[in-house]
Amino acid sequence: MLYVTNFGAKFDGVTDDSQAIQTAIDTADAQGEPLSFPGRTAVIRTALNLRNRTVEIYGTMKKTVLRAATVGMTMIDAESPDEIIYSPFKINGIQLDGANRADYCIRIRNRHHSELNGVFLSSARVANAWERETWVSRRYNCRVEGGPVGWQLEGSNFDSAFYGCYIAGCSDTQWLLNNNGTLLNGNNSLLFSNCGATDGSGRGVVLNGQVVANFHACYFGENLDRATVVNNGAVAIFEGGTLSFGWTPQSYLVIPAGGETLIQNGAQLNGQDYGSVNLLSYLSPAQQAAAHGTFRLDDTKAYLITGGDQIVQGDVLGYGEQRNVLVPRLGRQFTAIGNSVTLAVSNPKPNAQRVTCSTVSGGNPIIGLYAPLSRDYRVSEPFYLVLVYRASRPLQIRVDASPLGADVVLLSFPPASTSTATLIKLDAPLPPVPTGAVLDILMPNAAAGDFIEISECFLTDATAAAKGIAPVNRLSKC
Known part of the structure; x- marks a missing residue:
């Protein structure tokens, strides 16, 4: 085990520790040794370069903090220029504080089988985490707070999984899943298990293009000002867990602009202050005029306002099981x-x-x-x-x-x-x-x-x- 303080890093919350930490990272990569950070705060002014570095970094959760000091910076740059199938690295127990200065806390590309565990990302100006071409990667018990976007999977992140990761307080989108990778179907087989997306003026999860994502026992939508799920062409499957909506009159459960959204297998729908049936779905006039998606609720438990004649915009409901249907369907x-x-x-x-x-x-x-x-x-x-x-x-x-x-x-x-x-x-x-x-x-x-x-x-x-x-x-x- 190497210790970053042995390379001159002060972790006093004042000194620029960028170069000392970088030297420690390069040495750990060269020697194949894990690297330990102390439970204090370090200031960094330039990006820490993890490109093509195979390192294991260990901090103390809630105590080891790296704080950005330069406007527009990326705090950890793990965008490797080369496509290497097995290119792991691990970061454990570190908080990356963008401090409303950094554009990104971490950017990862062409790093497959990487692992983040107990990482806390906060207050980046663009996105706290950004990933592209990160196959078969694992994220455990991470948390994100603040900034416009919580976690952005830009594309070709297939067969990656998130376990117990929670995002709160983002102003635009908590989870943003795009399809802009080198493979057109590269954001398939994404798994989110016991993850969360709550609080703030943004949306819960936005899926754009040919994304296939499975959300298992997740907790999404509580106290969000906007829609819990926005689907623009993906296959999104929610199994179990709780999906809240209706915190405001614009807090729709699903905006099914494209693709298919399926909520099933014991999932609970929680209607908040405005959580009536007519907020289950919404399509704008332009979305209604275009080819749009569908959503279906199957084997769910709902707690919401049901009185009156509830209207959902568009023809968005999917097709389920016929059971004692009393009139012709068409x-x-x-x-x-x-x-x-x-x-x-x-x-x-x-x-x-x-x-x-x-x-x-x-x-x-x-x-x-x-x-x-x-x-x-x-x-x-x-x-x-x-x-x-x-x-x-x-x-x-x-x-x-x-x-x-x-x-x-x-x-x-x-x-x-x-x-x-x-x-x-x-x-x-x-x-x-x-x-x-x-x-x-x-x-x-x-x-x-x-x-x-x-x-x-x-x-x-x-x-x-x-x-x-x-x-x-x-x-x-x-």
Whole structure:
């Protein structure tokens, strides 16, 4: 074991120890010896060069601190110029304090099988940690606080794993997973186990491009001002753990702009102050107009606000298990109906049905679509309704004895939405209805030019919508 203080490093919090520490690192690499840092604070003004150095550095957690003293610096530069398949190094028990001066606490590239254990990164001006081409690397019990970005995996980091690593207080993004490596699919097989992302004005995890990441028993989203998960084309799988959302009205659970987001296997959804169903997902108008992703909740436990007619922007819910579905799933399987109107019926999309009011011929003008209830259901227990639709005016969704017939029960009042929206209705009891009853989706007071467009409809009973404060354990269209 070599000791950095034997090479002239003072660790007095005042002296620039950069050169002394670098000499110790180079000697440890040359001699193949581990290097020990004392439990005090060192000031560094120039980057510590770990390029092509195979070293093991040991400090004392919470006591060994390297503090940046130069604006715009990288504190540890481990960006090796050469691609070497087995190029490990280890850093244990060190705090890298960017002190709002360093752009990066650490940058790593072309270093495979590297290991960080008990490393604390803080207050970098760009990203606390930045990695690219770091295959089969392991990060244990690390913590990040402050700065715009917590941990940035830029690309080609495949088969790397994070265990018990926690990020808090970043202003833009806690975990940023990009796909800008030399391999287009190089950010596959990423594992995050018992990791966290909480607190601050930023987002939880952002995935861009062909990233495949598995999050196991993680704790994400608590006290974040923005979305917990933003998916721009990746496959993101969350198993177990807790995903919080709704700290602010902009704290969405998922923004599924691309790819597939799956939350499953006992994961808990925690709705905070604004944590209603309509914050489960969000797409901007531009994202709705483009090809976007999907998300699905399967075997989850949810604690969130469910009352009223909750609307999710876009058509974003994935496809799950069919169970006691009471009406046809596709809009084109519904039948057009009207009162005191002439109708035009079209199929703007292969599975959608659109009914438009051409003219009004009398009082009480109504346009609508209906479908028969196909089977018995469990009465006086919660039902579960998902409707993907567009409508020029507010709608009524009713169970009627016959089309436009005697009103049995009003299920929902979806608002007008000229862009695609998804209604989610939970936890209201469905009373007994007579044989031959139908589901009516109606627009009262229709005028010429008004329309209803139904893409998909999913109505089921408590068989699928399990009892509980928020039965979204299988939240998907069918």
